[in-house]
Amino acid sequence: MIDALLHAKMIFLSIVFESFPFILMGALFSSLVLVLIPEHFFRRWLPENPWLSLLPAVLLSALFPICECAIIPVIRSLVRKGMPLAAGAVFLVAAPVLNPVVAASTLFAFGLNPDVLILRLALSAVAALLVGSVVCLLRGSLEKDFPRELPMDHGHAPKSLRQVATWHEIGRHTASEFFTVGCYFIFGALIASLFQTFLHQAVLLDIGSAPWSSTVVMMILAYLLSLCSAADAFVAASFGAAFTLPALLAFLVFGPMLDLKNTAMLLGYFPARFVAVFILSGTLAVFLLVMGLHFLGVQ
Amino acid sequence: MTAVKHHTRDAGPGPSTGPGTDPGRNQERHHLFFGLFQVLLLLGLAALQAVLLLSGAIHLYMAPKMQTFVIFSTTAFVLMALHGLWTLLAPGAGAAARCGCSHDHEPSPAGKIAMVVLFGLVLTAGFFLPHQVLDSRVAEKKGISLSRSAAPSVFGSSRETRLPPEDHLFFQEEIPWDSAQAWDVPSSGTGLGEEQARLREELGIWYDRDLYQELSEELLDRDVLRITDDDFLDSMLIISAYLDRFQGRRVEFAGFVYHDGTMAENELAVARIAITCCLADAMVYGLLVHTDEPLPSNDTWVRVHGRIAATRFMEEDIPLILAERLETIPAPDQPYVYPRLYSSYVFEDGS
Numbered sequence: 001m002i003d004a005l006l007h008a009k010m011i012f013l014s015i016v017f018e019s020f021p022f023i024l025m026g027a028l029f030s031s032l033v034l035v036l037i038p039e040h041f042f043r044r045w046l047p048e049n050p051w052l053s054l055l056p057a058v059l060l061s062a063l064f065p066i067c068e069c070a071i072i073p074v075i076r077s078l079v080r081k082g083m084p085l086a087a088g089a090v091f092l093v094a095a096p097v098l099n100p101v102v103a104a105s106t107l108f109a110f111g112l113n114p115d116v117l118i119l120r121l122a123l124s125a126v127a128a129l130l131v132g133s134v135v136c137l138l139r140g141s142l143e144k145d146f147p148r149e150l151p152m153d154h155g156h157a158p159k160s161l162r163q164v165a166t167w168h169e170i171g172r173h174t175a176s177e178f179f180t181v182g183c184y185f186i187f188g189a190l191i192a193s194l195f196q197t198f199l200h201q202a203v204l205l206d207i208g209s210a211p212w213s214s215t216v217v218m219m220i221l222a223y224l225l226s227l228c229s230a231a232d233a234f235v236a237a238s239f240g241a242a243f244t245l246p247a248l249l250a251f252l253v254f255g256p257m258l259d260l261k262n263t264a265m266l267l268g269y270f271p272a273r274f275v276a277v278f279i280l281s282g283t284l285a286v287f288l289l290v291m292g293l294h295f296l297g298v299q
Numbered sequence: 300m301t302a303v304k305h306h307t308r309d310a311g312p313g314p315s316t317g318p319g320t321d322p323g324r325n326q327e328r329h330h331l332f333f334g335l336f337q338v339l340l341l342l343g344l345a346a347l348q349a350v351l352l353l354s355g356a357i358h359l360y361m362a363p364k365m366q367t368f369v370i371f372s373t374t375a376f377v378l379m380a381l382h383g384l385w386t387l388l389a390p391g392a393g394a395a396a397r398c399g400c401s402h403d404h405e406p407s408p409a410g411k412i413a414m415v416v417l418f419g420l421v422l423t424a425g426f427f428l429p430h431q432v433l434d435s436r437v438a439e440k441k442g443i444s445l446s447r448s449a450a451p452s453v454f455g456s457s458r459e460t461r462l463p464p465e466d467h468l469f470f471q472e473e474i475p476w477d478s479a480q481a482w483d484v485p486s487s488g489t490g491l492g493e494e495q496a497r498l499r500e501e502l503g504i505w506y507d508r509d510l511y512q513e514l515s516e517e518l519l520d521r522d523v524l525r526i527t528d529d530d531f532l533d534s535m536l537i538i539s540a541y542l543d544r545f546q547g548r549r550v551e552f553a554g555f556v557y558h559d560g561t562m563a564e565n566e567l568a569v570a571r572i573a574i575t576c577c578l579a580d581a582m583v584y585g586l587l588v589h590t591d592e593p594l595p596s597n598d599t600w601v602r603v604h605g606r607i608a609a610t611r612f613m614e615e616d617i618p619l620i621l622a623e624r625l626e627t628i629p630a631p632d633q634p635y636v637y638p639r640l641y642s643s644y645v646f647e648d649g650s
Contacts, residue, residue: 006431009424014360014578016421017348021368024375105575109638171382178379179337179414180406186417196579201441231576234638238444238582 004197012193015261016186018228019069023181024174026070031173033077035166042082050084050139054132057090058125061098067229068096068256069185072265073177085143086136089278092266094128096229096256097121106252109233116233116245116252119293123253127285134281135274145271184268188261192226195260199224205239211294214247215287222255229256246293254286331387333411338383340418345376347425359430361577362637432634433572435557435597438583443557443568445587446539446617519544524607526552531571531636535584538607538618545607550620553602553628556595557585567594569603569620571636584636590622602626 047053066074075088096102103117110116135142160166204217218239227235232255236248258279266275348369351357357366406414518524518537524545526534531552538545554569562568570585587610588603595601605622 003431004436006428007433007436009428010360010431010433011578013421013425017351017357017369017372018361018365018577020344021372021375024372168382168386171379172386175337175341175379175383179340179418180410183410183413183417186421187413190417190420192579197436197440199440205442225579227580228576231580234573234575235580235582238442 008193008197011196012190015189015193015226019185019189022067022069023185024178026066026073027174027177027181028170029066029070030073030077030177031170033074033081034173035170036161037081042078042084050086050136053084053087054090054129054136057087057132058094058128061091061095061128064091064095064099066095066099068262069228071095072262072269073181076269079146084139085146085274086132086139089135090128090132092278093131093257093282094124097124097253102229102233102256105230106233109237116248119245119249119298120252123249123286123289127253127257127282127289130285131278131281135277138277142271142274142277145273180268181265184264185261188226188264192224192260195224211244211246212291214243215250215290215294218243218247218251219254219283219286222251223259225255226259226261227255232256244294244299246290246298249293250286250290253289254283257282257286334383334387338380338387340422341376341380341383343422344418345373345380347422348373348376351425356430358633358635359432362574364637365576432630433578433581435555435570437572437581438557438568438570439559441581441583443570443583443585445568445585445612446535446615523549523551526550528553528571528631528633528636532573532584532638535586542609542616542618546609548607549605550607551602551604552586553600553631554585556597556599556601557583558594558597562587564594565589565591569601572634573638574635575638586618586620588620588622590625592622592625595625595627600628600630602628
C-alpha cells in the first residue's frame, strides 16, 4: 500500500512539474491580455452577431500554440475583454488539439500514418463548432452569469509597455493567476494520479466492444487519465488492437477538451452554468461525431 | 532554501509600518503577510525543482525533452518571487501594481486555505517523500505491449484488408497464452509469411529509405543484436516489423521481469517503461521470453541472452525470445526509455 501511494506521489509530482511551465505561460499570456488589450476591444472589432465569430475562432485556435493547462485563464481574460463566450468555448475545445506539437506527436505515434491526425483535427474542429453553437444558442442566460466588469476597466486607457507600473501590474496578475489556477490544477492532478495508480484499465477496456460502449469507455478513460495533449497519442496508439479507430479518436478528441484536471480549473474560472453546458455539449458532440464515424464504416 | 527564508523574514517588518488609518493598516499588514507567504511558496517551488534538476532526479519524473521547460519554470518562480518582494518592500511600487484591483488578487479565506494545503502538499511530497521508480505495477494496471508495428490505414489507398493492428494489450482477462503455438527456431515462416510481407510493404512506404531501414540492416549485419536502452523501442519495432528476417538470430537485451497469470509458467515478459512527457503517459513495452530456468520474481532486472523466434497472439505474429540464459543485473540508473518524437527522426535522418 505504501508502495502504491509512493507510486501515486511520483505520478502526481510528475504531472505537476510538467504542467507548471505551461500554466505559467498561460498566466503570463492572460495577464498580458488583461493589462494590454483595451476595454471593449472585441466589441469594436468583432461582428455584432456571435454566430459569425465561431468560424474565425476555430481558425484562430490553430494559431494559438497553447495546450489545455494554459488555455483556461487566457480564455477567461479574453471573454472579460468582450470576446463572445461562444468563441471562448470554441477555443477551449479546439486550441489544445489544433497545434503543431500535438500534430507532430499524433503523426509519429501512429507510425507517420496521417489518417489519424487528419480525423483528429477534423473532429476537434467540428466538435468545437458544435459546442460553440450550443453556447451561442444559450448565450442569453450564460452571458448574464459572466462578470465582465473589472475594477480596472473603469476608463483606464490601454497601458503602455514603457511604464514600469504596467510591468508591475503584469507581474502581479501573473502571480495571482498562477496561484489561482495552480490550486485547481494541483487538486485535479491529485485525483488523476490516484486513478492512474489504482484504476485497473482492463476492467474498463473489457466493457467496450460494441461501437457505443467502446466510445464511452475511451471517453471515460481519457477523462480519468488526464494526459496532456502532446502525449496522449502515444497512449492511444498502445490501445491500437483492442479498439477501433473511431474509439481511439474519441480518446484523442475528448481528452484535451475535458479531463479531471481541467474540469477543476474550469469550475474555478467560469460560472457553474457555463461549465455544465460546456461539459454536456462537449461530451454529446464527441460521442455523436464518433458514432457518426462508426456509422460511415470507418474502422 | 533556508537562507532565502531568513532573508524574507528579516526583510518582512520594514514597510508594514507605513502610514495609514487603523483599518487600512490592518489590511495592509494582512496584505503583506499574504504576499510574503506567496513569495515563500514560489521560492519553495523553485528550490524543489532546482534540487531535482541539479541532483538529476528529475529524470525519474519526466522525459529529457520536457526538462528544459522545468528550467524555465524554475527561473520564472525565482523572478516572480523577486518581483513579489520588490512590490511588497519598495515604497510606491506595491501601490502602483495594485491599481485599485487588489480584491481580484486576494482569494477568499477558503481559497487561501486551499492554497496552503495544495501547494504545501506539493512541497512536502517533493522534499520529504522518497523517489520511486515506476515498476510492474504499471503493467498490471495498464497492460503491456509485446510488439510494436505500424498502425493500419483507414483511408486504405490500395489495400482491401486491414493490416494487423498496431500493438496489442495483454490483459489478465484476455485469451490465455498457448505456448504450444510457439514456433521452433529457425522457422522460415509458414503462416508468418503473408501478413509479414504486407506489413513490411506498409512500413516501406514510410520507413524503407530512412532510419528504420538503416537500423534494421545494421541489426541484421551484427552477429548478436545487443539492444541498448536507447534502441530498445526502435529495435522492438524493427524486430516486430521484419520478424521473419530476424528468425533464429541471437539477441541480448535488458529489462525488468513481468509475469502474470495469462502467461505460461515458462514464459515472462522482459519489459521497459516508456515515458513520452510525464509519468502519467507511462506505457510498458516488453518482449515475451521463453525460459527453462525458474522465473525471477517481478521487477527483477535481467539481461536476456537468447534467440529470436515468433509466436502468434490474437491473430498477430509477435516476437518470442527463446532464452539461453537470464542474467540478473542491478537496476539501471536510467530506468525509462523514451519514444522518439517525429522531429528527432526528421533531424537525425537529415544529418
